[in-house]
Amino acid sequence: MKTREQIVIEIAKSVGFDLVGISEANILKDHIKNSLAAYELNYLDGMPWLNKERLIKAGSPNQLLLNPKSVIVVGVNYKQNENQTSPINSTKGRIAMYAQWEDYHLVIKKMLKEYKAILQDKLSINMDGRIFVDDGSLLEKGFAEKAGLGWFGKHTNIINPIYGSWIFLGALITDLELTPNEPVKKNCGKCELCIIECPTKAIVSPYQLDANKCISFLTIENKGAIPYELRSLIDDWIFGCDICQDICPVNDKSDVSQNITFTKKTNNYLDLVEILYMSKEQFSSRFSKSPIKRTKLSGLQRNACVAIGNIKILEAIPALIDTLNNNESELVRGHSAWALGEINTKACQKALKISLEYENDQFVIDEINRALMSK
Known part of the structure; x- marks a missing residue:
């Protein structure tokens, strides 16, 4: 039995x-x-x-x-x-x-x-x-x-x-009384690759994470501006981050999932320019059953601006300028200004200067000025 x-x-x-x-x-x-x-x-x-x-x-x-x-x-x-x-x-x-x-x-x-x-x-x-x-x-x-x-x-x-x-x-x-299992008698030993490789140094010590520096937090739970000093460290991550897992030696040898629920992807990489032109209705429809809905459209567009600025995608300059001029979110406009400053072509500089003539949000104005002054 x-x-x-x-x-x-x-x-x-x-x-x-x-x-x-x-x-x-x-x-x-x-x-x-x-x-x-x-x-x-x-x-x-x-x-x-x-x-x-x-x-x-x-x-x-x-x-x-x-x-x-x-x-x-x-x-x-x-x-x-x-x-x-x-x-x-x-x-x-x-x-x-x-x-x-x-x-x-x-x-x-x-x-x-x-x-x-x-x-x-x-x-x-x-x-x-x-x-x-x-x-x-x-x-x-x-x-x-x-x-x-x-x-x-x-x-x-x-x-x-x-x-x-x-x-x-x-x-x-x-409330079912059951015999418990024994804990696994293993640990990470002397390995600290995850601590070393974290670009924002979010793993401040073994077993302790400063969420305020974690790329996953910054691109998902954080609803405000991404701290200026951390933006360039985010690279092209626009939702979450796998660096500490990718670098783990145990994960390198771990088995691949056989679960059919998690074999057919709905999202992998997302087109950054497409994100900048996405409407709220399109966002809601596309990500209705996805974790990505958690960051909301303004958060995803903010993240896309940072990724474009880091990768320095020249083809995205017109989209960034449109975003700076027309996006209803000051959060997104401010990060588009940062991205234009990072790419820093003549067209970028011209767009930033023109935008100062009509922009009235102080956060965006500060971002534009910093983008113009930093180059």
Whole structure:
């Protein structure tokens, strides 16, 4: 006769999860301590919803479910066997691998709901449970570590021995009493490649990330201007960043995903000029089921301007000038001025000077003046 734990694992695999592990529903004291340290150091400043109360609650299953006994943590491998380097002289912007399909929050949550229903039916029980998929309400990575899915990497991602850190995580807190798995007895050792290679130095020390410097934060959660000193370090990333994962030696040898949900891409590279001319309706329609919708149109256009300025795409100059003259967002206009200053042709300089005659937003005026003065 199969044990409950065997049934838990078998059903998870049948639903499509590559990884499944069980953790006790205890308070994650170490992970809460690490999260609070980041909070006190202002590393989470750009995410006001991650306050002290929420960070403590996220590591305390007893605050998330009445009488929790176990946390079932699942993972789906999403790695693709494809070089992410964009072509030389490309007019395309790069997107983090996780965002190249339908929003994983929707996919994994649907899979977990199916999993929970089948599990209750198979065990013939009425199980109380709550589902979480990387929305800040639960420290999934901490419970994934306890459940044996992998170890906590220095880049703050969970690293699995087989799949590396290319893993979507989800969790089910339940009142079902289960025997927990043992944590993986591995770590990053002396390797610090992710710390060394991060262009913005966002990984300030092993296991500690300053989100305010992270390219993923800057291009997604950040709704304001990208700090001037960090713009040139973003390169052509327009949504997220994979540098710390691409450089990881474990990921270099990890298995490629066989999950059909994450093999047909909806987005890979995006045309930067096309983004600048995109309407709100086009944006909403194209990215309705994509994580990219999170950055909103103005954020994506801001990111496109920065990428164009970094790549110095001459063909994009007319689009940048149109953006500076006509885009309704001062955020986007300001970053288009920066991009024109970086490309710095006579046409760019002329457009910047002309725009000063009618621009009345102070942020944009400051960006234009800085673009004119810096060359």
